[in-house]
Amino acid sequence: MLGFLPAVGLADLRLPPKPTMMEKLGRGIANVTLSVSELFDSPYVATQEGGGTYGDTFGFTQGVSRMIMDTAMGTVEIATFFIPTKSMKMPAHDTGQVEPYPPADLKDNWY
Numbered sequence: 001m002l003g004f005l006p007a008v009g010l011a012d013l014r015l016p017p018k019p020t021m022m023e024k025l026g027r028g029i030a031n032v033t034l035s036v037s038e039l040f041d042s043p044y045v046a047t048q049e050g051g052g053t054y055g056d057t058f059g060f061t062q063g064v065s066r067m068i069m070d071t072a073m074g075t076v077e078i079a080t081f082f083i084p085t086k087s088m089k090m091p092a093h094d095t096g097q098v099e100p101y102p103p104a105d106l107k108d109n110w111y
Contacts, residue, residue: 018084018085019085021081021082021084022081024077024080024081024085025077025078025081027074027077028073028074028075028076028077028078028081029074029078030074031070031071031073031074031077032070032071032074032075032078033074034070035066035067035068035070035071035074036067038063038064038066038067038070039060039063039064039067040063041063042059042060042062042063042066043055043056043059043060043062043063044059045059046058046059046062047059
């Protein structure tokens with residue numbers, strides 16, 4: 001139990017850095033080249049979950065749609081890899097509202 005405490009102290013809670021140009025290009029190339037694998041993976045997983053007919057119908061349809069989505073996203077990332085992306089970090093939002101302490105629902109049971 002005590003061995004877990006250092007891991008909590010060393011946890012990195014920052015947002016990941018925004019992707020570089022080469023990471024975006026690499027992800028786009030990987031999406032385009034590996035999108036065909038969805039035609040085989042989706043029916044296999046669907047067959048394991050629901051049987052042969054389910055895998056042949058739903059799995060194949062899901063695989064085709066995922067292949068199209070991966071190919072489209074990869075193409076967009078390859079075409080726009082040189083355009084910098086915005087950071088995902090949002091500015092801090094301060095409402096200016098001060099919460100009462102203790103909360104109203106705990107006033108009767110507060111020590």
